[in-house]
Amino acid sequence: xxxxxxxxxxxxxxxxxxxxxxxxxxxxxxxxxxxxxxxxxxxxxxxxxxxxxxxxxxxxxxxxxxxxxxxxxxxxxxxxxxxxxxxxxxxxxxxxxxxxxxxxxxxxxxxxxxxxxxxxxxxxxxxxxxxxxxxxxxxxxxxxxxxxxxxxxxxxxxxxxxxxxxxxxxxxxxxxxxxxxxxxxxxxxxxxxxxxxxxxxxxxxxxxxxxxxxxxxxxxxxxxxxxxxxxxxxxxxxxxxxxxxxxxxxxxxxxxxxxxxxxxxxxxxxxxxxxxxxxxxxxxxxxxxxxxxxxxxxxxxxxxxxxxxxxxxxxxxxxxxxxxxxxxxxxxxxxxxxxxxxxxxxxxxxxxxxxxxxxxxxxxxxxxxxxxxxxxxxxxxxxxxxxxxxxxxxxxxx
Numbered sequence: 001x002x003x004x005x006x007x008x009x010x011x012x013x014x015x016x017x018x019x020x021x022x023x024x025x026x027x028x029x030x031x032x033x034x035x036x037x038x039x040x041x042x043x044x045x046x047x048x049x050x051x052x053x054x055x056x057x058x059x060x061x062x063x064x065x066x067x068x069x070x071x072x073x074x075x076x077x078x079x080x081x082x083x084x085x086x087x088x089x090x091x092x093x094x095x096x097x098x099x100x101x102x103x104x105x106x107x108x109x110x111x112x113x114x115x116x117x118x119x120x121x122x123x124x125x126x127x128x129x130x131x132x133x134x135x136x137x138x139x140x141x142x143x144x145x146x147x148x149x150x151x152x153x154x155x156x157x158x159x160x161x162x163x164x165x166x167x168x169x170x171x172x173x174x175x176x177x178x179x180x181x182x183x184x185x186x187x188x189x190x191x192x193x194x195x196x197x198x199x200x201x202x203x204x205x206x207x208x209x210x211x212x213x214x215x216x217x218x219x220x221x222x223x224x225x226x227x228x229x230x231x232x233x234x235x236x237x238x239x240x241x242x243x244x245x246x247x248x249x250x251x252x253x254x255x256x257x258x259x260x261x262x263x264x265x266x267x268x269x270x271x272x273x274x275x276x277x278x279x280x281x282x283x284x285x286x287x288x289x290x291x292x293x294x295x296x297x298x299x300x301x302x303x304x305x306x307x308x309x310x311x312x313x314x315x316x317x318x319x320x321x322x323x324x325x326x327x328x329x330x331x332x333x334x335x336x337x338x339x340x341x342x343x344x345x346x347x348x349x350x351x352x353x354x355x356x357x358x359x360x361x362x363x364x365x366x367x368x369x370x371x372x373x374x375x376x377x378x379x380x381x382x383x384x385x386x387x388x389x390x391x392x393x394x395x396x397x398x
Contacts, residue, residue: 012138017111027151048355053105055347062340077110082170137262220379261317284315
């Protein structure tokens with residue numbers, strides 16, 4: 001097994017499959033739209049279909065990884081993502097790209113499921129939370145780099161160059177996993193792909209009230225942030241009057257906030273404990289939502305409107321490790337299936353946000369801020385409800 005720091009970095013990059021295939025492509029959508037002469041809605045569906053496919057297939061990657069092992073599934077997914085990226089180079093119609101992006105999404109859904117499952121294979125409790133925070137901090141560093149790289153490639157060589165780079169990254173990552181990714185599930189612990197057994201596993205996970213409430217809270221926070229990532233070209237070009245290469249104006253404050261939160265998390269975890277960290281995180285999220293609405297109501301579009309993104313992402317970073325770990329704890333024996341269900345919820349809502357909510361709201365900064373606030377409030381209610389139930393049944397919280 002590689003050194004802890006090397007394994008953390010490898011798991012972080014594996015979990016970035018969806019980020020590479022979405023954050024790099026989003027800034028290239030104007031170039032794709034102009035070359036293929038399609039509408040903005042048609043171009044946006046290359047993102048929505050990708051996440052819809054990721055959501056569907058993520059339901060099954062946990063079961064596949066429980067049956068075949070973590071390494072085999074990861075290597076297969078990486079090769080498929082690389083091949084579909086190469087296929088996009090030859091695509092001449094938007095319909096062809098839709099098909100290839102759907103196939104790419106089916107494969108990319110493995111990344112987040114496998115990386116979280118391996119963490120649960122190795123650790124539980126505070127150790128798992130700290131490892132998740134470290135992994136997410138490494139992943140956060142890509143939030144500015146990938147969209148800026150995608151925008152620069154698209155402007156310099158066209159949108160097809162983005163898929164060349166994606167294919168190269170996937171092939172290099174496949175080689176790294178072949179050499180260094182450990183198999184954390186021994187053969188004697190693997191579960192066969194039997195429909196009846198799978199059905200019981202999924203039912204056990206979905207019947208866990210704690211898993212569902214905390215997973216929905218995590219997804220709500222993630223979508224609140226992702227709404228601005230999906231709207232980045234419109235936010236930068238239409239509202240700020242900048243060029244497509246300046247999408248970093250959206251992703252930079254998100255990255256700074258996330259890194260700050262993940263750096264603070266281990267220190268706060270040692271001093272405050274998980275429950276109090278969650279309370280602090282939701283207070284920060286509330287401040288961010290109020291600040292966002294206030295700025296949109298009082299001031300015309302400007303760089304000041306990116307400040308709430310920094311505050312919001314810091315609160316999300318503090319909440320994320322606790323929500324993920326607490327959601328998976330009551331269903332630890334079904335770690336693969338539980339990670340699949342959690343990832344499905346995240347990707348399914350991201351598909352809806354990318355294809356429907358973001359285009360519906362992005363013409364008005366106030367509408368975008370209000371939509372984010374409502375989504376965050378839904379997640380906050382789930383956490384509040386979980387706390388109520390734990391207080392009433394401290395030993396048997398579902």
